[in-house]
Amino acid sequence: MNSSVIEVRDFRKIYGDVVAVDGISFNVKQGEIFGLLGPNGAGKTTILECLEGLRNPSDGSVRVAGIDPTKDPHKLRNVIGVQLQSAGLPKNITPDEGMKLFSAYHGITPRFDLLDRLGLREKRKAQFYSLSTGQQRRLALALAVAHDPKVLFLDEPTAGLDVATRVELHDMVRELRANGTTIILATHDMAEAEEMSDRVAILLNHKLASVGTPMEITATGAGLTKISVHTKNACLSDPTLTYPAVKQRVYKDEYDIFFSTNIGSTVSAIINQIETLEDTLIDLRVERPSLEDRFLEITSTRIDSNGGLK
């Protein structure tokens, strides 16, 4: 269950004089959801395209389910499924026709049940251009998983989707993972990456800046916990009052916000202060740094003045 399904070693991709990916290595285990994060132009798409066999690496090696996409692209087709960012379907094709066409080329029986399951039952005869964005995404996902791929690539799978469709897609992705499918999730949505991924890799300026579980990555940051407090008489707003372990404080929208290195001592001191000043606590929230906070921290601190990684 823990064997590596994707192995990337010293991978480098150059387009002319432009280095798109500069010597990165990582492994993805079977049944894992692996998030690929990074700002625009960091190299996510290039990595995905080389893993999908659409491009060849300039240097290093890439293996997907034991297959070298460069040397054996035909074998690769039946072990990967790809939901592209743009749906990549003719505007006049219907979900039924798409399912028949792709299934025929994969040599499998069409999985019309997937269309029904993904809420496309009423739209099976509708032309692609007439489907909503959410329906187009769901169709792309149905086609990507119809042949039961070992590895599924999702490129911005929920961009532009409403909340209900997004939840539905997330449920399906989790189900696929539970059945042993390895999933590579490229996304700009940090909340989605944090919620869905077992591990994430953050790409910055064509290099791997960080890789680990969302928890590990957030834990390696400055470690400041955000404590937001709202009291009836705003008794905490006096700037002369100090609190243990607080590195920074701000007042915003009737909330005193403290950034603390020690939650226990700071919260305890705040509660004592409220009682001492005979104020009333209305709301208190403690939030650990999110993956997005950590991502912003990494992207803002690790780029040098020349745009390179520190």
Added chain:
Amino acid sequence: MTAFINHFSFEFRTGIRNMQLLLMNYLFPIGFYLMMGFVMAGINPLFLDTMTPAMVIFAVLAATLLGIPDPLVNAREDGIFRSYKINGIPSTSILIIPALTTMLHLVIVSVIITATAPLLFDAPAPVNWLNYILIFIALAFAMSGISLLIGVIAPNSRVTVLYSQIFFIPSILLAGMMFPYSMLPDVAGKIAQLLPATQAMNAFNGLAMGGVADFAPWGSVIALFASGFIAFGLAIYLFSWDSRNTARRGHPLLALLFLLPFVIGIFVG
């Protein structure tokens, strides 16, 4: 084989379902044929002698030059070919299936024109049906190949229109469809021989309609088939899945090699 049939069936339906393709495959050629029959036959009764092959040639030009390249370019630009590649759809299917479905639409339109022209306009029917069908196949084959080639080398839709019109408009004017080829000045006549429509019109006149060919009619048939083979081969060779960051196997100017049989024909006479 199931995959091929599925793909063919989808592409054929698209040719009717897609408004642009419906226009190029059926409405434009049939509308033009009816207009020419009612208007041109009144102005120039001699036009009736060559009306049937001329309108079939027009239908082939419209369906291929105006119908094949643009969807290919759009599919490449919209990432549809990338999706096809990922799902194991071969490039030969991507190219050959639209050409075959266009030919099938053309058979339907050509049957309509050929069957109704004698009834509606008193236009003469072919005297040699076998040759008529053979020349139609040669022209449809050559024009499908050339149109695929345009779709493969054109970088975007605007250039596609330009490349297509380079063949379409001169074909209408110089191929002998509107007025006899023999009326062209010598230089214009030589230039016209570079056009598949001229070769087809010449072959129809000499081999199928009982008229007189202006130059070797069987040479025209051979040149059409040869040009078609070269064009299909070049289209497959020059095909690229993706316009971004993908090196093409050969220079787009190689596409001009499809003219070679016609150039040889001019020199051989």
